[in-house]
Amino acid sequence: MRITALIVACLVLLATAQESPKPSNAVSLQLPQAIYAVPNVEINVYFDNIILAINPDNYVFDVDCRKGTNQQKRWTYVPTPEDKGTYDWSITVIGQQGIVAEAKTKLVVTAEDSGVGKSTTVLIVGDSLTNATVYPTRLFELMKGDKNSAFRMIGTNGPGGKPQPDGVAHEGWGGWTWGTFLYKTKASKAVNPPPYDRPSAFLKIDENGQGVFDFQMYLDKTNNGNPPDFIMIQLGVNDVFGAKDDNIENTCKAIMNNADKLIAEFKKGAPNALIGVGLVTPGAKSQDAFGENYKCGQTRWQYKKNQHRLNQVMLEKFNGKDPKVILIPTSINLDCENNYPTRHDDVNLGNTQKIIRQNNGVHPSPEGYRQMGDTYYAWLKAALNNDLIP
Numbered sequence: 459m460r461i462t463a464l465i466v467a468c469l470v471l472l473a474t475a476q477e478s479p480k481p482s483n484a485v486s487l488q489l490p491q492a493i494y495a496v497p498n499v500e501i502n503v504y505f506d507n508i509i510l511a512i513n514p515d516n517y518v519f520d521v522d523c524r525k526g527t528n529q530q531k532r533w534t535y536v537p538t539p540e541d542k543g544t545y546d547w548s549i550t551v552i553g554q555q556g557i558v559a560e561a562k563t564k565l566v567v568t569a570e571d572s573g574v575g576k577s578t579t580v581l582i583v584g585d586s587l588t589n590a591t592v593y594p595t596r597l598f599e600l601m602k603g604d605k606n607s608a609f610r611m612i613g614t615n616g617p618g619g620k621p622q623p624d625g626v627a628h629e630g631w632g633g634w635t636w637g638t639f640l641y642k643t644k645a646s647k648a649v650n651p652p653p654y655d656r657p658s659a660f661l662k663i664d665e666n667g668q669g670v671f672d673f674q675m676y677l678d679k680t681n682n683g684n685p686p687d688f689i690m691i692q693l694g695v696n697d698v699f700g701a702k703d704d705n706i707e708n709t710c711k712a713i714m715n716n717a718d719k720l721i722a723e724f725k726k727g728a729p730n731a732l733i734g735v736g737l738v739t740p741g742a743k744s745q746d747a748f749g750e751n752y753k754c755g756q757t758r759w760q761y762k763k764n765q766h767r768l769n770q771v772m773l774e775k776f777n778g779k780d781p782k783v784i785l786i787p788t789s790i791n792l793d794c795e796n797n798y799p800t801r802h803d804d805v806n807l808g809n810t811q812k813i814i815r816q817n818n819g820v821h822p823s824p825e826g827y828r829q830m831g832d833t834y835y836a837w838l839k840a841a842l843n844n845d846l847i848p
Contacts, residue, residue: 490790491778593834629659733783738769
């Protein structure tokens with residue numbers, strides 16, 4: 459009996475050992491509905507930006523697409539005019555034990571003369587990323603030339619804190635959230651508040667300090683009463699920044715509640731406008747950047763988890779639900795390793811050898827902001843050619 463039992467046990471162990479381990483979803487992978495591209499403008503998908511993993515170097519990223527190049531840390535592509543069309547784009551993430559995640563989307567290459575003969579007015583709404591004015595300026599520059607529509611930006615902010623007549627303008631203010639544009643009725647009592655500490659330009663404020671959202675009033679002041687053709691919204695960093703694992707779901711619900719309200723108000727005042735909602739941008743690659751700005755108050759990993767989860771919620775919410783509200787894939791085309799600000803710093807107090815440290819957690823360098831502008835441009839050109847994928 460003992461020998462028989464031993465033989466049975468060995469057979470069980472042998473059968474178990476011969477079973478192939480089943481791959482598990484060890485990382486969360488997210489892709490937008492589409493990757494938009496325009497001839498002669500680089501577009502990228504940075505792999506660290508699309509997965510939730512502490513160390514992306516632990517994985518292999520295998521992109522399957524007829525276009526572009528699969529590199530170590532990104533897929534990159536500069537289309538030619540002949541590349542116009544839509545292509546399948548898929549990615550497999552491979553860990554030590556095999557495939558851990560897979561996803562697919564579409565690559566949409568729009569004609570470089572998309573929008574010629576049209577007149578296009580755009581309102582960009584955002585926070586400090588927009589207030590920096592670099593990516594709106596990049597968009598404005600790209601929209602110049604005889605292969606583009608007649609382009610106009612509206613807003614009460616711009617270079618140096620002022621909109622440029624027939625130039626760069628936007629409604630971006632540092633520190634603002636989705637809710638700020640709905641509820642901010644007054645500035646602080648500081649003697650010289652910074653320019654972003656002001657009431658929302660979308661609110662009509664009565665003598666009692668109460669505010670009512672009045673988009674038509676705003677348009678009367680900024681665009682001769684006419685609604686814009688496009689409203690592009692880049693918000694979410696400030697909304698989700700301070701969330702923790704135990705409140706992230708409630709935080710995202712509150713953010714989406716304010717997003718619903720703001721978008722609804724825009725749609726009332728501009729019912730024919732196409733609204734582009736930018737996915738929340740990832741932060742700098744290094745914890746050094748977060749330590750520089752927030753001391754021990756926030757880690758890169760916590761922000762990455764927050765940002766990744768909010769983007770998941772946005773992808774689920776806006777995925778094909780409303781043909782007038784379409785996501786802008788601003789989270790994928792941003793080099794968080796090389797296009798965030800840095801400084802030369804001593805290794806430590808006892809060693810004056812200089813090393814380079816990132817020193818800003820959520821605000822890119824001009825090069826990173828310009829990548830955001832490239833993403834906005836590709837999305838807008840696709841919209842002008844009816845190439846957007848809801």
